[in-house]
Amino acid sequence: MKNFSSLKKTLDFKAVYRKRRSKADRYFVMYILENNLSKNRLGISVSKKVGNSIVRHRLTRLVREAYRLHEDKFNSGLDIVVVARESANPQKKSDEKPLKCQDVEKSLLHLGRAHRVILQSDTK
DSSP states (O other): OOOEEEOOOHHHHHHHHHHTOEEEOSSEEEEEEEOSSSSEEEEEEOOTTTOOHHHHHHHHHHHHHHHHHHGGGBOSSEEEEEEEOGGGOGGGTSSOOOOOHHHHHHHHHHHHHHHTOBOGGGOO
16 A cells, blocks of 8 residues: 655645646546656645535545555556546535545545546556
8 A cells, every 4th residue: 555645835845736737527627747656645625615624624625535545556656636626626616515524535536537647557
């Protein structure tokens, strides 16, 4: 299992955003930047537009857990920033159920494949 740490500094987030290498789906936007390290660093951003603190922290935990479960599928040496969209909180606009961990995993793997950072042997 690979090690990953968190992106915490604003300068690190800005460096990833500046590269402008992003892919998006219904729930998340994923930005990728090579970091020349032997491990990946994961940054998660959930704004107040998505929901209150309970919703934001829940989404953060779901993304972190989905990445942890599938971190061995991702290439090494990447800074990954995942930004939650407003649609990641379906309860805000309608009476739909909140996202499940399976939905977040599926979205994260889809974005990883779109960026071509998922190892080829694990494409399924």
